[in-house]
Amino acid sequence: MTKEESKHDLLLLINILRWLYNSHISVDIDMHVPILCYKDPSKLAMKPIHECTYCDIKVEDLHDLLDDTSEPIILVHDDIPMKTAEWLNVPCLSTRLINPENLGFEQSGQREPLTVRIKNILEEYPSVADIFKELLQNADDASATECSFLIDMRKNIDIRENLLDPGMIICHGPSLWSFNNSTFSDTDFLNITRLGGSMKRCEADKVGKFGLGFNSVYHITDIPIIMSREFMIMFDPNINHISKHIRDRSNPGIKINWSKQQKRLRKFPNQFKPFINVFNCQLPLAQESPYKYDGTLFRLPFRTEQEASVSEISSVYYNTPDIYSLVDEFSICGHRLILFTQHVGSMVLKYLKYEEPNPAAAQDVVTINKSVWSSKAAYGPLSILKSAAKVMKKVAATNRVPADTPKSGCIIRIVNRRLTDEIGKRLGLVPCGGVAVLLSEEENRKWTVKANTNHTNPIGEVFCYLPLRIKTGLPVHINGCFAVTSNRKEIWKTDTKGHWNSVFMRHVIVQAYIAALNMLRSMAESGELLDYSYYVAWPDPSVVHDDFTVISQGVYQEIAKGGDGDHAKVFSDGKTWVSIKYVRFLDDSLLCRPDIGPAAFKIFLKYLKKSSSQDLCAVELPEWSSLRLTTRTQTLHLSKESQQLD
Structure with a gap:
């Protein structure tokens, strides 16, 4: 066939395709269409639609891809309009190059449009600070020891061509990054696509149970990107950013494998350049080399005003002042987030100026480190949840309680109660809890208990390994496997879950509280605790x-x-520690009288020393405590008369 005949036939075939397109006549994917023969453009050749692709990107050199015999790329003839190629369902070149695995979201419960579901989840997680908390929780559940964040103000104006999709241009600017030093498992990749049906619900040593918390990232972004091991995931629920790569609206995400697609992914260097040097990420954009990212990296591009105008998830966009407010949020809540984590011991918030091209030069804005203070009274591992979960499995298998139940310092302790065991097994919870007493460091590694002396505004809050923002009125923080609502804003108060919380607090938290008081006593006895009044950490009813x-x-x-x-030794006169069995109090009717109280107490001490028992100890009991201190049958206030000296 001559060149003129080939040219004539090609024109005829393209006109036929245009007529089919304009007439809306459906075609089969096995139908043959003209293809591009780049070595001999005059040659006419045809291939089935399903073997072809159309060029939707600007690539300087396609020859290396077209010559690749292992995975040949066949382009439809460049005289076929792009609209016609799309109507024929010819895959685009960018999708063929990255060869993504399409990911969908698996919903549990009532079915509804994905964007509506995420929007409703955001209403359950109304605070932007929840983003830090939920990403930290995911890191801690993955046994990460570091969790850091970077506010990246770069606009990347000069690298907005040749992205995976034109829709990615708008989200190529300022972002919040999150890093932790644990890699995603295959189960983690699956969990993150589940809305309300997390597999962690059945894992007693995991804090996250609902599969909802990660979606708090949609407060600030419409397209979260995750990099871990050799995989990169992009979620686009609105289908506004990577629409050309999404074959089915029910699967609005893609998963890219950097171990298999490097040569082709390098055709989109601008898409991935923002990742370079962010928390040591070094994607192989220059040359072929085995690559796995040792950790997990999240990129959350801040939603722009243009995105917010069409987003079905949120109409909230982030300008510079809004982004700065995140620094304030982290500064205020960061130290509380890390208090009861099982593995994460350090958090850093970094800031990268818009004119700084190298993320490695980002400035540390907030640094938080949790170190184990080696008190003479401390014992046991601080990461107790996994140990407790193992004990519960052993109890379930043998129906016997081991003698060596794990205990840890003054913070957490496991108490075995069959009632809590049975309820906990049904709810996927472990009877493991603890308390934290706030100490203030003085000179020479000495400490004082930092307490509210007027008892009008106690600091105590509830933690379920992360703060729940629930005040208790206690002078200490309490932590444990509470049954919480799905948005982690409240603890259950009714039905089986409420019963678990009640029993859990009475039998686990109370024992941890007593253990904390004992550890404070040990510190006071060893001289590590200064000016310690024995009742300073007691609750004011x-x-x-x-x-x-x-x-x-x-x-x-x-x-x-x-x-x-x-x-039981929780009472002290400043020298001796005794239990209630050996403590004596002066009646309030005398002690509280300013005219004779001090003198009466001195006489009380004098006669107590002359008593037959040398083990007795006279102490002053604060009024707010004596109102509720009870024995098995009567209040201490009533029993004091029988304990006083004749």
Whole structure:
């Protein structure tokens, strides 16, 4: 066939295709169409539609791809209009190059449009600060020891051509990055696509249970990107950014494999250049080399005003002042986030100026490190949740409680109660909890208990390994496997879950509270704790919130049981530590009178020393405590008369 005949036939075939397109006549994917023969442009050749692709990008050199015999790329003839090629369902070259695996979101419960579902989740997680908390929780559940964030103000104006999709241009600017030093497992990749059906729900040693928290990232972005191991994931629920690569609207995400597609992915260097040097990410954009990212990296491009105008998820966009507010949020809440983490021991918030091209030069804005202070009274591992979960599995298998149940310092302790065991197994929870007492460091590694002396505004909050922003009225923080609502804003108060919380607080948190008081006593005895009043960390029943009175009542009930063991020695006159069995109080009717109270107490001490028992100890009991301190049958206030000297 001559060149003129080939040219004539090609024109005829293209006109036929245009007529089919204009007439909306459907065609089969096995239909043959003209293809490009770049070595001999005059040659006419044809291939089935499903073997072809059309060129949708500007690539300087396609020859290396077209000559690749292992995975040949066949382009439709460049005289076929792009609109016609798309109507024929010819795959685009960019999709063929990256060869993405399409990812969908698996929903549990009521079915609804994905964007509506995410929008509703955001209403359950109304605080932007939840982004830090949920990303930290995911890192801690993955056993990461570091979790850091970077506010990247670069606009990347000079690298906005040849992206994966023209829709990516708008989200190529300022971003929030998050890094942790643990890699995604295959299960993690699956979990992150599940809305409300996380596989972690059945894992007792994981804090995240609902598969909802990660979606808090949509507060600030419409297209989160995740890099871990050799995989990169992009989610586009609105289908506004990578629409050409999404074959089915029910699967609005793609997964790219950097171990298999390097040569082709390098055709889109501008898409991936922002990743270079962000938390040591070194994607192989220059040459072929084996690559796996040792960690997990999230890129969350801040939603722009243009994106917000068409987003079905959120109409909130982020300008520079809004982005700066995230620094304030992190500064305020960061230290609380890390308090009860099981693995993460350090958090850093970095800031990269818009004119700084190298992310490695980002400035540290907030640095938080959690170090184990090696007190003489400390014992046990601080990462207790996994140990506790193993014990619960052993109990379930053997129906016997091991003698060596794990304990850890003054913070957390596991208490075995069959009732909590059975409920916990059904709810996927572990009876493992603890308390934290705020200390202030003085000179020479000495400490004081930092407490509210007026008891009007106690610091205590509830943690489920991350803060729940629930005040308790206690002078300490409490932490544990509470049954919480899906948005982690409240603890359950009714039905089985509410019963678990009540029993959990009475039998686990109370025991941890007593253990904390004992550790404070040990520190005071060793000289590590200065100016310590034995009752400074006791709960004031008058200010404890109703939902947590079970804790204050339980603490006083345990104290009132007394006994001869060290665990019962929580009273002190500044020299000696004793249990309630050996403590004596002066009646309030005398002690509280300013005219005779001090003198009466001196006489009280004098006669107490002359008593037959040398083990007795006289102490002053604060009024707010004596109102609720109970024995098995009566209040301490009533029993004091029988304990006083004749």
